[in-house]
Amino acid sequence: MNNEFYFIRNNDFSVINHCVILRWRRIDDNNSQGSRWSIIRKNDKYQLHYININSEAYRNSSLIEPDINENNIFLNHSSNESVSLVIAYPRDTWIYEFSGGATPSLRSACRETKITSPDDMQSIEVMTLCDKSIAKSVYPLTEVKGDALLHADNLQLKEPVKSLISSDKAFLLNDSGTNKPRRPYLIKGDEVLIEAYSHPLVKVSYQSKGKRAVAWLNIADIL
Numbered sequence: 001m002n003n004e005f006y007f008i009r010n011n012d013f014s015v016i017n018h019c020v021i022l023r024w025r026r027i028d029d030n031n032s033q034g035s036r037w038s039i040i041r042k043n044d045k046y047q048l049h050y051i052n053i054n055s056e057a058y059r060n061s062s063l064i065e066p067d068i069n070e071n072n073i074f075l076n077h078s079s080n081e082s083v084s085l086v087i088a089y090p091r092d093t094w095i096y097e098f099s100g101g102a103t104p105s106l107r108s109a110c111r112e113t114k115i116t117s118p119d120d121m122q123s124i125e126v127m128t129l130c131d132k133s134i135a136k137s138v139y140p141l142t143e144v145k146g147d148a149l150l151h152a153d154n155l156q157l158k159e160p161v162k163s164l165i166s167s168d169k170a171f172l173l174n175d176s177g178t179n180k181p182r183r184p185y186l187i188k189g190d191e192v193l194i195e196a197y198s199h200p201l202v203k204v205s206y207q208s209k210g211k212r213a214v215a216w217l218n219i220a221d222i223l
Helices: none
Strands: 005-009 012-016 019-027 035-042 047-049 059-060 073-077 083-088 092-099 105-116 126-132 154-159 160-165 169-171 185-187 189-197 199-210 211-218
Touching: 005 189, 035 073, 105 160, 169 211, 189 211
Parallel strands: none
Antiparallel strands: 005 012, 019 035, 035 047, 047 059, 073 083, 083 092, 092 105, 105 126, 126 154, 154 189, 160 189, 169 185, 189 199, 199 211
């Protein structure tokens, strides 16, 4: 593993000393033609670096907390010049997708949470919650603040996902979070389809007496 990170800007060769390159991805799509993403560690801090095809460098040092184990940090290249910074926690995985091009910017920020699958062939499903503010604003790589993203009250469900109730009793709620009349509930192991999220509730549909029913639950009831 290298202990120096070299980059070129305006034909000026420079060296960032005392750095360790942890991860890097060279992007060779038609439009990017050799841009590069890297994660480096310098002075006990992580930095996400991007170098475009003009050898101009951009960096961000606020997204990755310094106490994260380097083995839990990844760079995934998908397509269309995009790269995802993936940070794996014990239960959740945080994914920041960036565009490349001349100036890198944030495309999406999502949190994947493991939940119990009703499918006998797999034990885990993934519920993906994404930050709603990304679509409304442009976040250049250099200006992205990790503590400003993925707040629980600013997330929306990316797509419906099936799960099982994990609580002994999961009381069915109205969308305001109040109990329904007669306090009906689902029990541990009941199958539901998660259709929406509004912190701290999830909207679910389920089968009741042969018909589809809809209610809200505390998110803790499916974790």
